[in-house]
Amino acid sequence: MITLQVNGQTRQVDVDPETPLLWVIREWLGMTGTKFGCGIAQCGACSVHIDGEVMRACSVPVGSVGTGKITTIEGLSPDGLSHKVQQAWLALDVPQCGYCQSGQIMAAAALLAHTPKPTDAEIDEAMTNICRCGTYNRIRAAIHSAAG
Amino acid sequence: MTLERRGFLASVTAGAFTLAWSGRAEANAITGDAAPSELGIWAVVHPDDRIVVRIARSEMGQGTATGLAQLVADEMDADWTRVGIEFVAPHVNLAAKRAWGEMSTGGSRGIRASVDYVRKGGAAARAMLIQAAAAQWGVPASECTASLSTVRHEKSARWLRYGELAAAAGKLPVPTDVAVKKPSEWTIIGKSVKRLDTVDKLSGRQMYGLDVQLPGMLNGAIAQCPVFGGKLVSFDAKAIAAMRGVRHVLAVGDTAVAVVADKYYQAKTALAKLPIVWDEAGHGNVSSAGIATFVASGLDAAEAGIGLRQGDARAAIATAAKKIEATYGTPFLAHATMEPMNCTALVTADSVEVWVPTQNGDASLAAAAEAAGVKLDRAKVHKMLLGGGFGRRGQQDYTRLAVTLAKQIPGTPVKLVWTREEDIQHDFYRPITQCKLTAGLDAAGTLTGLHMRLSGQSIMAFASPATLENGVDPRMFQSASAEEFGYHAIPNLLIGHAMRNTHVPVGPWRGVNTNQNAIYIECFIDELAHAAGKDPLEFRRALMGRNPKNRAILEAVAAKAGWGTPLPAGVHRGLCQNHGYGSYVACVAEVSVSAKGDLKIHRLVAGTNPGFAVNPQQIDAQIDGSFAYGLSALLYGEITIEKGRVAEGNFDTYQVARMADMPKVETIIVPTGDFWGGVGEPTIAVAAPAVLNAIFAATGKRIRQLPLKNQDLRRA
Ligand code: FES
Ligand code: FES
DSSP, X not given: OEEEEETTEXXXXXXXXXXXXXXXXXXXXXXXXXXXXXSSSSSOTTEEEETTEEEEGGGSBGGGOTTOEEEOGXXXXXXXXXXXXXXXXXXXXXXSSOTTXXXXXXXXXXXXXXXXXXXXXXXXXXXOOOOTTOOHHHHHHHHHHXXX | OOOOOOOSSSOTTOOSEEEEOOSSGGGGGOTTOOOOEEETTTEEEOTTSOEEEEEOSOXXXXXXXXXXXXXXXXXXXXXXXXXXXXXXXXXXXXXXXXXXXXXXXXXXXXTTTTHHHHHHHHHHHHHHHHHHHHHHHTSOGGGEXXXXXXXXXXXXXXEEEHHHHHHHHHTSOOOSOOOOOOGGGOSSTTSOOOOSSOHHHHHTOOOBGGGOOOTTOEEEEEEEOSSTTOEEEEEOGGGTTTSTTEEEEEEETTTEEEEEESSHHHHHHHHHTOOEEEEOTTOTTOOHHHHHHHHHTTSSOSOOEEEEEESOHHHHHHTOSEEEEEEEEEOBBOOOOSSOOEEEEEEETTEEEEEEOOSOHHHHHHHHHHHHTOOGGGEEEEEOBOSOOTTGGGOOHHHHHHHHHHTTSTTSOEEEEOXXXXXXXXXXXXXXXXXXXXXXXXXXXXXXXXXXXXXXOOHHHHHOGGGOBTTBOGGGGTTSSTTTOSOTTOSEEEEEEEEOOOSSOBOOOTTTTHHHHXXXXXXHHHHHHHHTTXXXXXXXXXXXXXXXXXXXXXXXXHHHHTTTSOOOTTOEEEEEEEEXXXXXXXXEEEEEEOTXXXXXXXXXXXXXXXXXXXXXXXXXXHHHHHHHHHHHHHHTOOBOEETTXXXXXXXXXXXXXXXXXXXXXXXXXOOOSSSXXXXXXXXXXXXXXXXXXXXXXXXXXXXXXXXXXGSOOSOO
């Protein structure tokens, strides 16, 4: 049994410790907002926060998380809409297909938590998540807008 | 017809229509409302005035669903703030004798091929609401007007809301002779309204195919023969039988094997350990180098299909004062949709049901029924929102494979999910082509003849050879056809294609054919302008007298970009134009190339004339997105074949554009109001040639083989 702190709740799962956190979240805990895109830490679709740091959950063995506090897209804000990043995304109509956006939002939220007013260069460096629909320019504008 | 609905977290097993409510707070309260009324087939009006527009096409991010809702809502005189959408299920469409028309969504046709009938549907609903009000008041319908979901009778100062009229209106016959509005009367069409499908994409609640969860569902991972055309010989199920969660190890047809487990992670982990023997069907020695030589053999071959001919290009070039020649090439490309291929299937003795992200619901229905061996009317398709399509999800290989697998476990739903590697290595690739261009200039630098010879693979020859026209695939000439080519003032023209088909499967890919052809044409025209010692804009303009719309968009974009005005030191411009997928587009790129050969794309100025612009801000989004997709291809995109199979496997080896690659994009939308053009694809074609021409301006180097990652951009 592995005990996890997810979105403010204590959850127990019976999995091998090397199981990637992504699949534990999606398949054992049944939360599908965190997406699978590559499985090798390339695309960022699986981004979650562990103790406030953005991590690519596909490449984090669940056994390594320990008492770390995991936040998924479902736990970013109480109503799924009120975090300033979600608000900025809504205002600028950022998503196209939307599949990458959970990860983009989690990455942007972590960036703004550490760097309240990021420059374009800082955004380039922090936001390496892939969006095949190509919403990059709106993501950049929304991050600046959320930064205020 | 009964409507089945679902809230956010309800099971995805609901049937006829999948509700995707708009981005507003009331979305949470959608369940359990009083009976809504159908006004014809396109609009449903609720007693509280909410209007749900039915969408038959697929939504994969391109915004078509919102655009279609705008068309219907405008004709209805609806209050847009109370409009939502729901998707029609393919089996429901079939049972209604395809009343909702074509479901296939590709070729940038989602809106332009639906405009007539969906607007009439909205107009019919409006007429029914007015008729119901007129009857209730005992006044002639002609005295009533409608706006903002309200019918008014000015003479008696009475009004009724659509929600109050819906029940009575729904009992009236649906009029068929309704007229649609003139563009000058539009109030919602042409407005930059927000998308209707955003909120759930911000909270993680949006369900994609990959997120389907059904009671008792098992999860499958698939391995297909890595060599295209090869077969499954054998596998050793015992080797993985004891692994945690593994339930079944099954052949899927004669080309693949799948592991089915409690969890997908268990299935894919076990599959990676499964010993499998493949029959490579004699293709195990095919390589990219061999394919390149084979394709090159078509560049001078006598045999070729003709796409466009005027005058005598060969003779004009032979006698020209100056002859110029260049050969270009573009590789195979995978789609790499963000959501990997997947399909969930439930097969019983006489029925099949699938949950699938599809660009073609009708084709999914047919594929599911055929693979299950049941009658078409015993098949159900639940269209899931697509995590990207780009042409990949018009194919039905993944539907067929999921059903073929699930058929062996009757009564149990099975979700079959591709790993990224499987997805990239079993695609229907953008075809490989090369192009040899030859031209003649007279002593004054005027272009007297142009010969463009394409060679390479044809999608039609792969997918539907019976539809070839005398052995010719006319789509090879997209953007180089009589209708689309932009330089008809060239007196002598010959554009041909030599078929060179490989064992690699090919298919549509965002902007396919126009992408490759625009690079060949627009970069070579640039070469000619340079050889003639003329400005690339002026050189083109002189050839565009017979193509006023191509010329107008090029001029508009050049003006917006400040063509000819000074730039910061080290920054250089390139430009191009194209006509494809129904719209006229152009682009100016501004780039710099460092001494080390590093490319920086600073700014792309793009323009489109799509005829009508239903939602300008979404057109902007599509231009941005098409450029990201086009720049991915330009910078990195390359599928190589080694030993008959794809060498690349994941985003580490098949890199795509990311934030740092993305230039500023500025757009102008100049609809001329006399045709309906596409939006999702047209602009992708101009991203690469504009950048390549700017690279030449910066370095003096012509890059003629993509992608740029293989090229040295240091100054010549
Ligand atoms: S799925 Fe984790 S980075 Fe792509
Ligand atoms: S919105 Fe589709 S992949 Fe980013």
